[in-house]
Amino acid sequence: MGNSQVIGIDVGGTAIKLGRFSQDGTCLQSLTVATPQPQTPEAVLAVMVDAIAQIDVDNQTIAIGVGTPGPADATGRIAQIAINLPGWQNVPLADWLEAKTGKPTVIDNDANCAGVGEAWLGAGRQFQNFMLLTLGTGVGGAIILDGKLFVGQRGAAGELGLITLQPDGPMCKSGNQGSLEQYTSIQAIRRRTGKEPAELGMLAQAGDVNALAFWQEYGRDLGIGLASLIYVLTPQAIVIGGGVSASFEFFFPAVQAEIDKRVMPTSRMGLQIIPAQLGNSAGMVGAAKLAWQKFRI
Template sequence: MNQLIGVDLGGSAIKLGRFSEAGALLAELQVPTPQPAMPGAVTTAIVEAVQQLDPERLADRVGVGHPGPSDADGRVARIAINLPGWRDVPLADWLEPLLERRVTLANDANCALIGEHWLGAAREARDVLLLTLGTGVGGAVLLDGQLFTGHRGAAAEPGLIGIDPDGPACNSGNRGSLEAFCSRRGFDRLSSVDPAELCRRADAGDADALAVWQSYGRLLGIGVSSLLYVFTPELVLIGGGLSGASAHVLPAVWSEVEQRVQAVSREGLTIRRCSLGNGAGRLGAARLALERLGPGLG
């Protein structure tokens, strides 16, 4: 029974994987996130999905990544600004008796970074900043090989930094946050075309599409520049659904970084897309279950 389940809870989908302790994917499943994504409905959906993924109960530890900070013990989802009703939800306590498995929680971007550090694009790095571009803009920070979670586990939320004091309102209560500009909602202010279609047009050389992605990349680069001064990482990883256009976005990001950040604060810096795609979060959640919950029972 030395297997693990990783769950990545998103605003539109719940992605699950069953893994070996070495990180090999043994089975996977994706189900829609209930709408509205109230805590009780999501709990039921996770339980049903885990039972479907692992009917023979081959895994006894479950890691769950959720959009927002958890408490320091990995038991309580403190808040999720893009999901309704999520404030101090004891999700691990709810799930364990229903699943009859041990459960630990973590911020979804932290899970993605742990996954990339374990088996993905950050394997050789010690100081990493990750930004996930999707329904919101999540983020995580690795300092000297360890997750930076700050006071009571509430750090890091790099997507919520301000880049324009007069910008659009953010669900966090801030105005002009990086998330307000670079989330899917922020992207929709730049273009009414679906991002995947706009990426295809940019791949074909469409000038209007390329201009939209350049504008998006400039906004992202402004935020990245501020974060570089705080963390001076060796690697910045870009993930999430909007990262599919990274070939068109990253040149504009680099342009802003070179203009705004002193050379000593970006020395040796690499900025690239995550290598594990949408699977990073569930893999990292499984890894955290392995690290926090100890050896398997079988």
């Protein structure tokens, strides 16, 4: 089966990205389709099945991996909840896709998929122990320990964005208050500034004093959150991905300063804080890698 292939799928609130991958990580074909509105599980399934047929015309693929926006169960079969998608509760997505396509399917949280993608082909390649934070609509996380994804007892570990930053801060959909996500997500940036992260990035690039000050404050909040995570895991690296990471250069100095101040040298020796490398394709790449791992033929 030297030339066999898998499909990696990243299900997001606005777009579904699919790629057909060979075993070395080469993407042979990719496709992005709009997520149906409303994003009910049945509607999303129909769009996925149609897109899979388009990307796998000659039925070359042997397995499917899917990243969904929320925790999957420990067996990689059920999308337990998708915080930002309506009606997604205990959706047996792997069963559904297998029934429609006849191909073995594994699912995981989208940030876990991004972490696996970065570990395979991106910024995490040279590290056995690292964590990924995705700074997007929400803030997701992934933990790679000894080269393997750490998912905890029931599959839901690594929700790094949901740790508490300010006990009395804004309510989070998770039920937590003042979670790291409520200070560092795209939605949090809009709430705090009335602007889009990309605009704040361009303003900072042009030397705008207010934008530069905002990114400094942002980096401080992120650094405070990371300090807690570093004490627990002492990783070799922290990889920063998601849409907001486009402004990494503007918030990184404040992140580093905060970590240097708050974390004992014994816990941060040699720690690297680096931007992710795979951009928007990380989730799709990681989903493909999970398919390879699960169904190594």
